[in-house]
Amino acid sequence: MADTKEISSPAETEVERWEEETLNPALEKHPERKNSFQTVSLEEVNRLYTPADIENIEFTRDISFPGEFPYTRGIHATGYRGKLWTMRQFAGFSTPEETNARFRYLLEHGQTGLSVAYDLPTLMGYDADSPLAEGEVGKCGVAVSSLADMEVLFDGIPLEHVTVSQTINAPASILLAMYLVVAEKQGARWTKISGTLQNDILKEYIAQKEWIYPIKPAMKLVIDTFEFCTQKVPRYNPVSVSGYHIREAGATAAQELAFTLRDGLEYVAWGVDAGLDVDAFVPRMSFFFNAHNDFFEEIAKYRAARRIWAREMKGRFGSNNERTLQLRFHTQTAGVSLTVQQPLNNIVRVAIQALAGVLGGTQSLHTDAYDEALALPTDRAALIALRTQQIIAEETGVANTVDPLGGSYYLESLTQKMEDEALDYFRKIDAMGGMVAAIEKGFPQREIQDSAYQYQKAVERGDQVIVGVNKYEMTDEPAEVPTLVIDESVRAHQVERLERTRSQRDSGAVANALDKLKRAANRNENTMPATIEAVSAYATLGEICAALRDVYGIYEEPAF
Amino acid sequence: MTSGRKIRVLVAKPGLDGHDRGAKVIARALRDAGMEVIYTGLRQTPEMIAAAALQEDVDAVGVSILSGAHNTLCPRIVQLLREKGMDNCLVLVGGIVPQEDLPKLKQAGVAEVFLPGTSTEDIVQFLRNNVKPRD
Numbered sequence: 001m002a003d004t005k006e007i008s009s010p011a012e013t014e015v016e017r018w019e020e021e022t023l024n025p026a027l028e029k030h031p032e033r034k035n036s037f038q039t040v041s042l043e044e045v046n047r048l049y050t051p052a053d054i055e056n057i058e059f060t061r062d063i064s065f066p067g068e069f070p071y072t073r074g075i076h077a078t079g080y081r082g083k084l085w086t087m088r089q090f091a092g093f094s095t096p097e098e099t100n101a102r103f104r105y106l107l108e109h110g111q112t113g114l115s116v117a118y119d120l121p122t123l124m125g126y127d128a129d130s131p132l133a134e135g136e137v138g139k140c141g142v143a144v145s146s147l148a149d150m151e152v153l154f155d156g157i158p159l160e161h162v163t164v165s166q167t168i169n170a171p172a173s174i175l176l177a178m179y180l181v182v183a184e185k186q187g188a189r190w191t192k193i194s195g196t197l198q199n200d201i202l203k204e205y206i207a208q209k210e211w212i213y214p215i216k217p218a219m220k221l222v223i224d225t226f227e228f229c230t231q232k233v234p235r236y237n238p239v240s241v242s243g244y245h246i247r248e249a250g251a252t253a254a255q256e257l258a259f260t261l262r263d264g265l266e267y268v269a270w271g272v273d274a275g276l277d278v279d280a281f282v283p284r285m286s287f288f289f290n291a292h293n294d295f296f297e298e299i300a301k302y303r304a305a306r307r308i309w310a311r312e313m314k315g316r317f318g319s320n321n322e323r324t325l326q327l328r329f330h331t332q333t334a335g336v337s338l339t340v341q342q343p344l345n346n347i348v349r350v351a352i353q354a355l356a357g358v359l360g361g362t363q364s365l366h367t368d369a370y371d372e373a374l375a376l377p378t379d380r381a382a383l384i385a386l387r388t389q390q391i392i393a394e395e396t397g398v399a400n401t402v403d404p405l406g407g408s409y410y411l412e413s414l415t416q417k418m419e420d421e422a423l424d425y426f427r428k429i430d431a432m433g434g435m436v437a438a439i440e441k442g443f444p445q446r447e448i449q450d451s452a453y454q455y456q457k458a459v460e461r462g463d464q465v466i467v468g469v470n471k472y473e474m475t476d477e478p479a480e481v482p483t484l485v486i487d488e489s490v491r492a493h494q495v496e497r498l499e500r501t502r503s504q505r506d507s508g509a510v511a512n513a514l515d516k517l518k519r520a521a522n523r524n525e526n527t528m529p530a531t532i533e534a535v536s537a538y539a540t541l542g543e544i545c546a547a548l549r550d551v552y553g554i555y556e557e558p559a560f
Numbered sequence: 561m562t563s564g565r566k567i568r569v570l571v572a573k574p575g576l577d578g579h580d581r582g583a584k585v586i587a588r589a590l591r592d593a594g595m596e597v598i599y600t601g602l603r604q605t606p607e608m609i610a611a612a613a614l615q616e617d618v619d620a621v622g623v624s625i626l627s628g629a630h631n632t633l634c635p636r637i638v639q640l641l642r643e644k645g646m647d648n649c650l651v652l653v654g655g656i657v658p659q660e661d662l663p664k665l666k667q668a669g670v671a672e673v674f675l676p677g678t679s680t681e682d683i684v685q686f687l688r689n690n691v692k693p694r695d
Contacts, residue, residue, distance in 0.1 A: 120576035120627055132603075135632025136576050209578025209602055249581045336581075340675045373676050375628070375658050449584050456585050460679050469677040483658050486628060557601065 012052045023047075040294040041252030041451075042458060043417075049409035057412055062307070066402045070310040072303050072415065074361040075326040079402030080393075086364035087389045088165060088330065092117030092142035093376045094490050096152035099142040103157060105379065111386055113364065114157070115165040117141035118175070123210045125171040125545030128494035138490035140376070141167075145494065146540045148501045150178040151185070160188035164195040165240070165330070165364075170212040172199035173221050174544050177531040180233065194235040196286055196330070199225060200242045202263040202435055206444045207249035209557070212545060215436055217552035221527060222267065223274045226281045228528035237286045239267060240330060246444075247290035248336045250452020253301045254418055256290060258425035259435075259444045261308055265426075266435035268317060282313065283323030289362075291353040292334040296411055297418075298353070302360025303403075303411075304418035305329065331357035332366040338373040342468035343481050346370035351388050358392055359405055365389055375483035442558055498540065505538040513537045514547045521551040567595040567691050568618040572609045573602050574633045575625060582654055583624035589680035590622075595687070606633055610640035613649060619691040620650040620671075622683075630657050635668035642669070648692045654678065 037045045046053075057063065064070060067077030076082060089111055092099045103114050119141040121133035127145040128137045137143045144150055154164075159182070168175045176197050183193050201218045204211045211218065222239065229238040243251075243260030251259065264285065271281050287305065291298055309327035313319045333353040338346045347370045354367045367385040369377030377385070393399055405411050432438040439445070458464040465471045513534035520530045534544050571587045573580055580602060587597045598616050600609060613621050621641070623634055630653060638651050653665060654674040662673055672686055
């Protein structure tokens with residue numbers, strides 16, 4: 001907003017003086033390397049930021065103190081001086097036995113939380129013996145078809161003490177039910193267990209595309225878990241509203257921010273419509289962001305996210321509850337930024353991305369392993385990724401003070417720009433009737449596709465440099481890195497346990513439980529109690545999803 | 561370059577994986593290069609892909625795959641195309657494929673595998689150089 005007052009501000013005239021006296025002669029002697037400098041989101045970056053760029057920002061209103069509204073500087077008054085972020089490495093591959101061993105390995109080496117990756121058949125709600133699962137069992141994560149697999153997965157891991165994050169979406173309520181039943185069998189109390197269910201179905205339709213049912217019944221299943229957890233598992237986070245996948249699909253930083261937070265607002269609105277009290281369930285909503293290459297843009301994104309969420313919770317939903325207003329988030333470094341070429345370079349990328357997450361005040365962090373553009377990580381690569389976080393935490397000094405970059409002219413101005421861009425998107429999406437309606441129109445999907453294409457073009461023009469890919473390439477690369485190979489025998493192993501489970505269970509109890517679940521779904525009742533009964537009777541994931549598909553139907557992606 | 565007819569490409573996404581960024585970027589880049597592109601949508605079986613290739617009479621099938629199921633799915637796509645008499649139809653694979661799997665895929669009849677970091681221009685050139693001209 002260029003009004004006369006700003007133009008005549010002392011800072012602005014000072015800038016003009018500097019340009020004339022110092023900058024212009026310097027430019028004449030040494031022109032800049034290029035005409036335009038852009039972030040990885042292809043946003044223009046100025047040469048210099050000065051007080052003039054943050055004139056519209058007020059300290060108490062916009063930046064304030066950590067632990068206080070609008071939480072730009074973090075939700076904890078002491079930042080990481082009290083407690084470091086949780087180092088939570090995502091892991092899962094092959095059989096539940098193998099993943100259980102990896103979990104124990106990570107816990108032994110100082111990891112402080114677990115995060116489960118499920119394989120594609122599990123994510124899509126198919127059992128390991130489904131014809132559609134051929135070639136995919138245990139490949140991108142661990143295979144879980146029934147409670148019997150879940151019992152092996154968490155064998156010897158005390159669920160009352162270790163927090164577990166589960167990356168599962170379309171069938172999330174079923175995996176949550178399995179988790180709760182395993183916890184109960186271990187003697188863990190539901191009131192004591194904590195952890196996070198990703199359960200963010202909106203971003204599946206937008207970006208990751210692992211859906212089963214149409215959007216509205218899928219949203220109903222999410223709200224069922226909110227209601228159930230609020231009552232029975234009060235320390236558990238039933239959703240992790242995820243920008244990660246939106247970014248990986250090609251969104252810019254501002255789009256990641258906007259679509260993720262607007263998804264969050266949609267869940268809150270649906271919860272309120274279902275009769276839940278905002279301050280009863282929103283404090284248990286968590287978020288999940290990407291940490292991409294552009295260092296300052298990412299830090300600005302996290303700071304803007306907290307500020308926007310606090311303001312929206314107050315403005316839209318009238319909350320004054322501190323926990324409702326505070327946005328908590330997990331961060332993962334950008335898988336999409338990893339290169340096959342010169343893969344050890346990825347260690348450096350990951351370290352810098354992780355540092356951005358930390359300077360942005362993340363509550364937990366996953367650092368990618370350097371070999372992930374090739375395959376799932378080996379033990380060695382996974383360990384270096386964890387060590388990267390430990391080095392940031394223990395050696396760099398960045399955790400010594402709260403929000404160390406707060407007040408930077410560039411960062412504050414970028415934080416403001418992020419907020420403005422997100423609010424622009426909110427206005428557009430609100431005008432469409434909300435996020436569900438916008439997704440049905442294909443709006444966020446198209447925006448992301450366009451950004452992905454523009455980025456690819458920028459890389460091919462050489463405007464965006466990727467070291468080792470479009471600059472500093474090597475024809476004779478250093479030795480290849482070893483990769484993890486998932487044996488095709490995993491499927492046979494899993495099918496064998498599945499068949500054993502089916503032959504040993506009480507099939508009458510399974511049929512009854514599935515009928516009960518269908519009734520609950522048909523009557524629009526909360527499906528969680530019937531889901532828990534079904535998994536306890538060892539009904540399989542595939543059977544339960546089939547029952548719900550009978551009631552809800554399946555999603556067909558519109559062409560756009 | 562083929563004379564007369566535009567190069568027709570089926571961009572296909574087999575398996576359960578939903579990551580379609582690569583498939584969509586490639587589809588658009590090939591279109592921008594003047595080719596006719598048909599995108600199958602997600603979760604197509606090899607049978608569905610081969611049937612679509614035949615029906616659309618394409619010169620090439622570009623298979624996008626990141627899930628690790630390439631060794632199972634890609635050879636079957638080639639085999640089904642050959643069974644349908646599409647001997648000249650090129651099968652290209654793009655995605656996350658470990659180095660050691662490349663020879664196996666080539667042996668199974670895959671014309672080329674493009675790993676992450678490939679420029680879309682290289683893929684366009686490959687198609688222009690390798691699609692068999694027809695009337």
